Amino acid sequence: MKRINPELWMPADDMTLEDSALHIAKNSANHLVVAGPGAGKTELLAQKACYLLQTNTCTFPYKILAISFKRDAAYNLKERVRERCGDELSKRFDSLTFDSFAKQILDRFKQALPNEYKINSEYEVVLSEQPIFDHYRSEDIQYFSTTTREDIIKFHSAQLPHDDSASHGNIRKHIWGEMLKSNPSKLSFKMIMRLTELIIISNPKVKRFLQQTYRYVFLDEFQDTTTIQYDLFKSCFLDSDSSFTAVGDDKQRIMMWAGARKTVFDDFMADTKAIRVPLTMNFRSAPRLVKLLNYLTEHLLGKTDFATASSKWSPDQGECSVWVFENPDDEVEILFQEVSNWVVNDGVNPRDVCILVKQQLPTYAGNLIDYFNQNGIKARDENSFQDILTQEVCLYIINVLYRVFDRKNIEAQKGIFDFLGNIHTELEDDQLLRLEGVLAKFIRETRKEYPTSTLDDKLIKALINKIIGFAGKDRIMASSQSFSNIQELNAYIEKVQEELIRNFNTTNSIISALDRLVGKDTIPVMTIHKSKGLEYHTIIFIGLEDGAFWSFQRQPDEDKCAFFVALSRAKERVVFTFSKQREGRFGLQSQSITKIKVLFDELQKSGIVKMEEKKPRK
Numbered sequence: 001m002k003r004i005n006p007e008l009w010m011p012a013d014d015m016t017l018e019d020s021a022l023h024i025a026k027n028s029a030n031h032l033v034v035a036g037p038g039a040g041k042t043e044l045l046a047q048k049a050c051y052l053l054q055t056n057t058c059t060f061p062y063k064i065l066a067i068s069f070k071r072d073a074a075y076n077l078k079e080r081v082r083e084r085c086g087d088e089l090s091k092r093f094d095s096l097t098f099d100s101f102a103k104q105i106l107d108r109f110k111q112a113l114p115n116e117y118k119i120n121s122e123y124e125v126v127l128s129e130q131p132i133f134d135h136y137r138s139e140d141i142q143y144f145s146t147t148t149r150e151d152i153i154k155f156h157s158a159q160l161p162h163d164d165s166a167s168h169g170n171i172r173k174h175i176w177g178e179m180l181k182s183n184p185s186k187l188s189f190k191m192i193m194r195l196t197e198l199i200i201i202s203n204p205k206v207k208r209f210l211q212q213t214y215r216y217v218f219l220d221e222f223q224d225t226t227t228i229q230y231d232l233f234k235s236c237f238l239d240s241d242s243s244f245t246a247v248g249d250d251k252q253r254i255m256m257w258a259g260a261r262k263t264v265f266d267d268f269m270a271d272t273k274a275i276r277v278p279l280t281m282n283f284r285s286a287p288r289l290v291k292l293l294n295y296l297t298e299h300l301l302g303k304t305d306f307a308t309a310s311s312k313w314s315p316d317q318g319e320c321s322v323w324v325f326e327n328p329d330d331e332v333e334i335l336f337q338e339v340s341n342w343v344v345n346d347g348v349n350p351r352d353v354c355i356l357v358k359q360q361l362p363t364y365a366g367n368l369i370d371y372f373n374q375n376g377i378k379a380r381d382e383n384s385f386q387d388i389l390t391q392e393v394c395l396y397i398i399n400v401l402y403r404v405f406d407r408k409n410i411e412a413q414k415g416i417f418d419f420l421g422n423i424h425t426e427l428e429d430d431q432l433l434r435l436e437g438v439l440a441k442f443i444r445e446t447r448k449e450y451p452t453s454t455l456d457d458k459l460i461k462a463l464i465n466k467i468i469g470f471a472g473k474d475r476i477m478a479s480s481q482s483f484s485n486i487q488e489l490n491a492y493i494e495k496v497q498e499e500l501i502r503n504f505n506t507t508n509s510i511i512s513a514l515d516r517l518v519g520k521d522t523i524p525v526m527t528i529h530k531s532k533g534l535e536y537h538t539i540i541f542i543g544l545e546d547g548a549f550w551s552f553q554r555q556p557d558e559d560k561c562a563f564f565v566a567l568s569r570a571k572e573r574v575v576f577t578f579s580k581q582r583e584g585r586f587g588l589q590s591q592s593i594t595k596i597k598v599l600f601d602e603l604q605k606s607g608i609v610k611m612e613e614k615k616p617r618k
């Protein structure tokens with residue numbers, strides 16, 4: 001690909017960056033960008049990656065490492081850069097989560113662990129913290145019952161090598177020993193991160209390798225970085241020639257409960273001499289919503305970094321309401337009528353309407369999901385699909401199936417070809433052309449071999465195996481950074497098989513089963529935490545009630561930020577619901593707004609929010 005002269009480089013997709021954003025995109029000094037929702041922080045990272053790659057400022061063969069908080073965010077960033085820079089250049093853009101970054105280093109260099117912390121060749125990632133608590137309970141019940149869960153995890157995941165002479169150090173040593181030596185070893189992601197840090201600290205060669213690989217390091221959603229993650233970042237890159245760009249928003253700090261480091265902005269500036277730069281636009285939300293966000297920035301969060309709405313809107317666009325219901329049945333029924341109206345009469349895509357809850361999704365939105373689905377608007381808990389829909393090999397299977405059973409699906413064709421191109425990096429242009437021909441033949445033959453009318457569970461399984469066989473399992477393993485062993489790859493393939501077969505058995509149509517799997521025309525339902533970084537035309541937040549904000553008195557700042565994050569995901573419309581009764585453990589319970597009165601008061605005082613009592617039509 002032809003190198004672009006840095007002077008002539010323009011942001012992709014005709015976007016105009018704020019002057020300070022453009023400066024950061026083109027400048028190699030360390031920066032901390034602190035800006036509100038919709039300011040284009042993630043977009044800036046994507047543009048900067050394009051600048052560095054297209055102008056070869058990140059000279060070949062050096063790479064860029066982008067670390068995001070969630071897998072879908074890492075995937076989206078990678079896709080954005082791939083679409084704009086093409087396959088070849090974007091191979092030098094690694095977009096990962098902290099967990100996957102650490103795991104990759106551990107998988108590659110685990111032999112370099114000091115003897116005391118050696119792990120078995122096979123290890124299992126322990127996703128829940130419960131097994132760790134079980135160990136501490138059985139080792140020392142006295143310690144276990146007098147220590148908070150948070151402190152146990154903090155103690156267990158302290159920096160390595162551990163200080164064995166510390167109080168209860170012998171218990172920790174024993175538990176780590178048991179977890180490392182069991183077969184397979186059992187490791188939480190926090191332990192993986194500490195082991196990775198230990199590899200880096202004790203092996204200058206590995207550290208040098210990393211620093212020479214990644215000349216640019218990006219950190220997205222930086223406000224949520226935990227101490228363990230920050231320690232890992234420092235051990236890998238501090239005092240290197242690499243250049244750092246961190247972006248974040250202290251008004252969206254909602255991961256303190258998960259150990260986010262409160263001082264991370266200040267620490268980063270002190271450690272890397274980064275320059276702090278604000279951005280002032282909100283490109284996402286319509287003007288009246290930006291006005292509301294500004295009002296809450298000042299009166300709820302006590303801050304003064306206000307934003308300006310983009311000029312693409314007219315000034316009166318954007319609406320926010322609070323709808324009050326008698327009970328959850330009314331709430332579900334009326335929401336259904338309103339959403340149907342938006343979808344049918346206003347042409348809003350259901351995929352662009354998002355239903356949010358604070359926590360306990362089944363309690364607040366379980367009945368709603370059932371009611372919507374039974375009455376013709378698809379809705380689903382999005383959490384369970386994130387795993388599949390951000391895994392490239394799963395998307396490859398889905399795309400091939402679309403192409404086989406829906407001839408007109410050209411987008412799927414592109415997806416398949418990108419995937420195959422990525423796992424066959426050695427192919428020259430003429431060989432890629434040949435691959436295109438081979439793929440077309442494979443699709444034609446598969447279409448013949450698996451007519452829609454004959455499909456059943458067994459054939460769908462066989463078909464998926466054939467699709468994987470076409471790409472080659474070994475190839476996929478060799479080129480993917482996601483899997484450390486074949487079992488992990490198999491587990492993903494099985495997940496797609498299971499979901500597809502389940503949907504096929506309900507719909508009796510392979511295309512409908514695929515549509516269901518990717519969530520086509522389906523309203524996503526999720527928690528606020530899952531919605532970080534995402535955006536939708538309409539946001540409906542269910543349960544602006546004391547019951548949903550049960551932790552408000554203990555952590556008002558974090559809960560106010562969560563409320564702010566929910567509101568700021570909307571482009572045009574936000575609805576908060578309050579139901580006077582809500583289903584609890586012992587049936588319907590009255591709901592109040594005493595503890596979260598400040599949220600209601602400030603919404604009301606803003607003068608922008610419409611409060612409405614909603615009753616079902618007779």
Ligand SMILES: Nc1ncnc2c1ncn2[C@@H]1O[C@H](COP(=O)(O)OP(=O)(O)OP(=O)(O)O)[C@@H](O)[C@H]1O
Nearest residue numbers: 015016017036037038039040041042043283284533
């Ligand atoms: N310079 C720009 N011009 C036009 N649109 C932009 C620009 N920058 C970002 N956008 C658009 O604005 C929206 C928000 O951008 P982005 O997600 O990067 O913001 P953010 O600051 O990371 O948001 P948040 O912190 O709320 O997740 C996206 O739809 C993005 O495409």
